[in-house]
Amino acid sequence: MSSFKGRSIFASGPHRFTVGLRGPYILTSGQLGSPGPNTYPSGVRELEIVAKGRLVATSRSALDSLRDAMAAELIDPPTAGALVDGGGRSWADVSMIGYEEEGPVERGRVWSVAYTATFRRFNVLP
Amino acid sequence: MLVIHPQSVNFGTVRIENVTAVALTRHAVRATLELTDDAGGGPYHVFADVPEQRVTAVVRQTLSREDALDIKPGTQATLVVFTAPAASDASRRKLSATAVVIDVSAELKAGATPAALRTITFALVSADGATDPVSVVDAKGES
Numbered sequence: 652m653s654s655f656k657g658r659s660i661f662a663s664g665p666h667r668f669t670v671g672l673r674g675p676y677i678l679t680s681g682q683l684g685s686p687g688p689n690t691y692p693s694g695v696r697e698l699e700i701v702a703k704g705r706l707v708a709t710s711r712s713a714l715d716s717l718r719d720a721m722a723a724e725l726i727d728p729p730t731a732g733a734l735v736d737g738g739g740r741s742w743a744d745v746s747m748i749g750y751e752e753e754g755p756v757e758r759g760r761v762w763s764v765a766y767t768a769t770f771r772r773f774n775v776l777p
Numbered sequence: 778m779l780v781i782h783p784q785s786v787n788f789g790t791v792r793i794e795n796v797t798a799v800a801l802t803r804h805a806v807r808a809t810l811e812l813t814d815d816a817g818g819g820p821y822h823v824f825a826d827v828p829e830q831r832v833t834a835v836v837r838q839t840l841s842r843e844d845a846l847d848i849k850p851g852t853q854a855t856l857v858v859f860t861a862p863a864a865s866d867a868s869r870r871k872l873s874a875t876a877v878v879i880d881v882s883a884e885l886k887a888g889a890t891p892a893a894l895r896t897i898t899f900a901l902v903s904a905d906g907a908t909d910p911v912s913v914v915d916a917k918g919e920s
Contacts, residue, residue, distance in 0.1 A: 652815060653814065668814055707824065763809070765809075
């Protein structure tokens with residue numbers, strides 16, 4: 652079962668995880684002040700993981716509680732914890748840096764809202 | 778729901794005569810289907826819901842002579858259909874809904890006894906978005 656910092660914030664509905672672009676961060680000559688075709692590696696990109704899913708509840712108030720629980724993970728400054736996906740893979744020391752809902756709350760048989768939650772492992776933790 | 782030869786069909790104050798059938802259709806305008814990674818994931822949807830539905834009533838008339846009924850698209854009124862399995866009052870039911878005309882079409886048939894099939898399509902609307910637009914109640918003794 653997936654979780655963040657041991658909390659089952661994704662458990663109410665379906666969700667999937669995607670690992671973002673990895674590899675060196677590339678600067679161009681222009682960015683370094685001298686126009687030209689060359690590029691230069693400048694450190695390793697920070698690990699980014701995106702969880703896309705849907706919060707699901709049987710009432711509006713219950714759904715709002717789930718939304719609030721997601722938003723409560725966004726703290727300043729971010730603190731790191733373990734993110735575990737549904738397959739059991741764990742990423743240590745990641746912080747939740749974004750939560751965005753995709754479209755309005757929908758009411759069919761149940762109440763639900765689609766979301767994107769973004770997690771990052773800072774190279775230098777704030 | 779399909780009503781064959783309803784006892785009467787009214788749209789607001791207008792009585793629609795010679796109705797041979799009324800059909801209610803329910804269509805998922807948008808269905809939400811989701812996969813999940815939980816428990817390892819897989820190719821099958823684990824969540825399906827229909828947050829957007831369209832409910833339509835289609836009224837079909839068979840006309841063998843001229844008919845002055847002139848219902849215009851966009852008109853809103855209460856559509857009321859009385860139905861009963863037999864001519865008696867037993868099991869008589871009243872179907873009603875707030876309806877908006879979205880299409881009026883006719884198919885003309887030539888022949889020894891010229892006739893026309895007129896089809897009126899209504900979009901049925903809910904009072905608040907959550908209540909089913911269609912109400913079906915026991916109508917024994919009601920006219």
